[in-house]
Structures are given as C-alpha cells and as structure tokens.
Amino acid sequence: MYNISRNNAYKKQGFQGTYNNLFEIEPTRPGASNTNNTDDTDPTNVCPLHTPEARKYHYLEQDRYVHSPHLTPQLVHLLFAHQPPTHKLATLAGMSALTRNRTTQTMPNDLMLEYYVQRARGGAGLIVSEGTLITRQGTEWPAAPGLWDRSQIAGWRKITDAVHAAGSKMYAQLSHGGRANHPDAPEQVASGVPVYAPSAIAARGGKFRFIPGEPGYVVPTVLPDPTTIVAEFKQAAINAKEAGFDGVELHGASGYLVNQFLDFTSNHRTDKWGGSAANRARFAIETLKALKEVWGSDVAIKLSPAGGHNDVGMPLPDTIETFGYLLREVEKLGLAYVALVRYNPARDPMFDGKPRGTPHDVLATFRPFLLTTPIFINGGVTPGEAESLMASGSVAGVFMGSTWISHPDVARRIKAGRPLDNVVDFAHLYGKEGVDPAVGYLDYAEAVY
Ligand SMILES: Cc1cc2nc3c(=O)[nH]c(=O)nc-3n(C[C@H](O)[C@H](O)[C@H](O)COP(=O)(O)O)c2cc1C
Numbered sequence: 001m002y003n004i005s006r007n008n009a010y011k012k013q014g015f016q017g018t019y020n021n022l023f024e025i026e027p028t029r030p031g032a033s034n035t036n037n038t039d040d041t042d043p044t045n046v047c048p049l050h051t052p053e054a055r056k057y058h059y060l061e062q063d064r065y066v067h068s069p070h071l072t073p074q075l076v077h078l079l080f081a082h083q084p085p086t087h088k089l090a091t092l093a094g095m096s097a098l099t100r101n102r103t104t105q106t107m108p109n110d111l112m113l114e115y116y117v118q119r120a121r122g123g124a125g126l127i128v129s130e131g132t133l134i135t136r137q138g139t140e141w142p143a144a145p146g147l148w149d150r151s152q153i154a155g156w157r158k159i160t161d162a163v164h165a166a167g168s169k170m171y172a173q174l175s176h177g178g179r180a181n182h183p184d185a186p187e188q189v190a191s192g193v194p195v196y197a198p199s200a201i202a203a204r205g206g207k208f209r210f211i212p213g214e215p216g217y218v219v220p221t222v223l224p225d226p227t228t229i230v231a232e233f234k235q236a237a238i239n240a241k242e243a244g245f246d247g248v249e250l251h252g253a254s255g256y257l258v259n260q261f262l263d264f265t266s267n268h269r270t271d272k273w274g275g276s277a278a279n280r281a282r283f284a285i286e287t288l289k290a291l292k293e294v295w296g297s298d299v300a301i302k303l304s305p306a307g308g309h310n311d312v313g314m315p316l317p318d319t320i321e322t323f324g325y326l327l328r329e330v331e332k333l334g335l336a337y338v339a340l341v342r343y344n345p346a347r348d349p350m351f352d353g354k355p356r357g358t359p360h361d362v363l364a365t366f367r368p369f370l371l372t373t374p375i376f377i378n379g380g381v382t383p384g385e386a387e388s389l390m391a392s393g394s395v396a397g398v399f400m401g402s403t404w405i406s407h408p409d410v411a412r413r414i415k416a417g418r419p420l421d422n423v424v425d426f427a428h429l430y431g432k433e434g435v436d437p438a439v440g441y442l443d444y445a446e447a448v449y
Pocket of ligand 1: 096097098099100130131132173251253254302341378379380381399400401402403429
C-alpha cells in the first residue's frame with residue numbers, strides 16, 4: 001500500500017504516515033489487507049485520516065491509498081489512474097498547454113510524440129496538450145495542431161497511447177482563436193470561412209510572420225450564430241475521445257474566442273451572447289455543457305482573468321463580476337478542474353503606455369467562488385510555492401508551463417532535489433525556418449540521477 005502525503009496540513013491533522021514532500025509516495029501500510037474497508041469501528045482499518053470528513057476524500061486507487069482534502073475522486077482518477085504501482089512519483093505539478101508549432105501541416109507527428117513522452121517520463125502526472133484547434137484556422141502558428149480530421153485523430157492517438165504507457169494522463173486543450181486569426185493565412189483561406197469573432201472589433205497587436213508584410217490582427221466578421229462554434233467544440237471533443245485523451249480543457253484564456261466573448265471590450269453584442277455578465281459568459285457555459293455531453297466530468301477550463309494578452313481586459317469590478325458569475329456557474333457543472341492563470345507583467349502587452357491587463361490576485365479573488373471544484377494555479381509557480389499553496393489548502397494542484405519547456409523531467413528533478421536550471425531556447429521556441437525542428441524542442445537535457 002502507498003500513502004500519498006503531500007502537505008503539512010496532514011501533520012497538523014495527526015497524519016502518522018511517512019511525510020517527505022509534495023511529490024512523494026511512500027509505502028506505509030505493508031500489512032494492510034482490507035483495502036476497501038471504510039468502517040470506522042474496525043480496528044484493522046488503520047487509515048491515518050480516518051474521520052468521516054477525511055474519508056470523504058480518501059480513495060483507493062489501484063493498490064494505493066490517496067489522501068487529500070483537496071482531491072475529488074475525479075481528480076484522483078485523473079492524476080493517478082495511469083501511474084503504475086512501481087512509479088514512485090505522483091505529481092500534482094501538471095504541465096500546462098504549450099504551443100510549440102511542430103506539426104506536419106496541423107497533423108501531430110512522431111517528433112511531438114517524443115516530446116510528450118519525454119515529459120511523461122519526467123513525471124508529469126497530467127499533461128495538457130498544446131492549444132489544439134477545433135477547426136481549420138489561420139492562427140499565428142501555422143504548424144499548430146488540429147483535431148477536426150481523421151489523420152489528426154490518428155496522430156494524437158499514437159501520442160496519447162505512448163504518454164499513457166509512460167505513466168501520465170493527457171487532456172486535449174480545445175482552442176478557437178476567434179479574432180486572433182488572419183484571413184490571408186493559408187489555413188484560414190482553406191477553411192472557406194471568414195475570421196469570426198463576437199463583434200467586429202480588431203485586437204491590437206498580432207504578428208503573422210509567415211504572411212508577406214507580417215501583418216497584425218484585422219477587423220473580424222461578426223459570428224452570426226455562436227451555437228455553430230459550440231457544435232464544432234463538441235465535435236472536437238468527440239474526436240478527442242477517439243484520439244485517446246483522458247479529458248478536455250477548454251481554452252478560455254489569453255484573449256482567444258471564449259475570452260473574447262467574456263470581455264466587454266471585444267464583445268459588443270446586443271443579443272443573448274453579449275451585454276450582461278451572464279450573457280457574455282453564455283458562450284463559455286454552453287460550450288462546457290456541450291463538452292460535458294461527450295466527456296462527463298472529464299472537462300476543465302483555463303481562465304486568465306488578469307491577463308491582457310490579445311488585447312482583452314476589463315476594469316477590476318467588471319472582471320470580478322464577469323468571472324465570478326462564470327465560476328459560480330462552473331461550480332454547478334462539476335468540472336475536473338479550473339486552471340487560473342496569475343497576472344504576469346511580462347506577458348501583458350502595453351498599449352498607450354499602459355499595461356493592458358488587470359493586475360490582481362486571481363486566486364484570492366476567485367477562490368471563494370469555487371467551493372468544490374479543484375483549482376489549479378498557474379503562472380510563475382515554483383516548486384516551493386506549490387508546496388505551500390497546497391499546504392495552505394488554497395489549491396488542488398499547480399500547472400507549470402515554461403519550466404516544462406526547458407526541462408523534460410521537472411517532476412523527477414523536484415523529487416530528486418535537482419535544480420531546475422536549464423534555460424529556454426527562445427530562438428527555437430516555435431521552431432525556425434530551415435532549422436531541424438528537434439532543436440530547442442527535444443534536446444533539453446535531463447538531470448543526472
Ligand atoms: C511557448 C508558450 C506557448 C504557450 N502556449 C499556450 C497554449 O497553447 N495554450 C494555453 O492555454 N497557454 C499557453 N501558454 C501559456 C502557458 O500554458 C502558461 O499558462 C503560462 O506560460 C504561465 O505559466 P508559467 O509561468 O509556468 O510558464 C504558452 C506559454 C508559452 C511560454
């Protein structure tokens with residue numbers, strides 16, 4: 001039997017098992033046999049957190065006990081079901097979605113397989129795929145992957161099978177760029193549809209390096225009926241299931257389509273999809289409901305209420321009203337998790353000499369809206385901070401992004417006490433014309449163990 005112990009709060013609650021660190025699994029019950037026993041009065045039941053309240057969050061997964069006041073059964077299933085019993089690392093430090101622009105014309109390939117498997121071997125309990133387009137679209141990354149066609153499904157299937165064999169779970173991040181697409185981008189031309197967005201308001205910024213003149217964003221076409229894109233999200237979710245993913249994360253962050261609906265600077269609609277906070281949140285909620293029809297509770301959403309990326313952001317009271325409304329509704333849906341991205345000035349564009357985003361403490365602000373839905377915090381999270389955030393009970397887990405770019409073995413390093421000292425090869429972040437795509441992608445060194 002294994003006890004997964006990960007925070008000091010357990011010590012305070014009288015936890016007697018072996019405590020090491022956030023990421024440790026220790027054998028603590030070698031003689032235990034009656035593993036399904038939840039009878040308080042049975043003396044053979046030696047569960048260290050054996051109170052009715054604790055038992056609510058006490059799950060037997062494969063051959064190990066999992067204890068956490070923050071783990072729902074859903075999260076336990078998500079994070080641990082694929083960890084073979086011999087795998088001594090159960091990490092709550094997931095890998096967030098990272099666009100790397102390495103497909104073969106939107107088709108997932110063996111290069112990507114190797115990249116994700118490196119990170120699964122490196123201990124990522126949950127990997128979220130790079131932003132994966134639900135339909136053909138002309139984004140700034142012409143080699144971003146898609147999930148609308150059979151070859152893409154087959155390509156992803158190879159990747160998810162390999163990631164599972166290496167011991168990790170994988171969610172597909174479903175994405176639609178909305179106005180952050182360009183009508184002259186080859187994929188957009190091939191799609192046969194205009195660049196749709198909630199309203200005909202151009203985002204400032206953007207740089208389409210592969211289009212002559214490197215243009216920026218354009219005034220988009222008003223999306224006539226948002227339910228058409230909700231249906232496309234649903235089809236992509238069906239495809240994600242066939243592709244062997246463990247669930248889907250709706251990309252509601254970074255100023256892409258879902259975020260464009262939420263934000264009243266990009267959404268001036270006067271129908272039921274615009275205006276009030278409830279109306280602006282409708283697109284996100286309807287999409288989540290459609291994803292749930294396919295996936296049940298294996299659905300998540302990523303939000304960046306503080307960020308100004310792609311020219312979104314509202315004054316703080318409106319931000320709180322809008323995202324607060326959305327999260328209250330999300331709470332009713334029963335999602336696997338909500339990923340909240342913290343404010344990062346380095347990722348906030350400047351317009352008219354001012355940062356575009358709405359700096360505030362997203363965790364403190366929105367934690368109260370999510371009483372049962374697990375929160376994963378993201379944005380500059382260090383291992384030490386992750387441990388204290390979890391110990392304080394404010395999050396269920398963390399996502400790291402950039403750290404996983406330059407370290408294929410983040411979780412293994414943390415467990416072994418190795419420094420996270422590789423530097424990101426920015427020149428090859430998204431690949432480079434004429435350079436082997438493996439450079440700056442597959443060549444980051446693991447630590448010596
Ligand atoms: C190269 C790069 C690509 C990214 N691509 C995506 C993406 O496809 N989808 C997404 O939701 N976030 C994307 N992000 C944001 C990260 O997932 C993460 O939210 C952000 O980097 C903050 O986490 P960190 O400070 O740990 O890096 C990307 C970030 C980087 C650096």
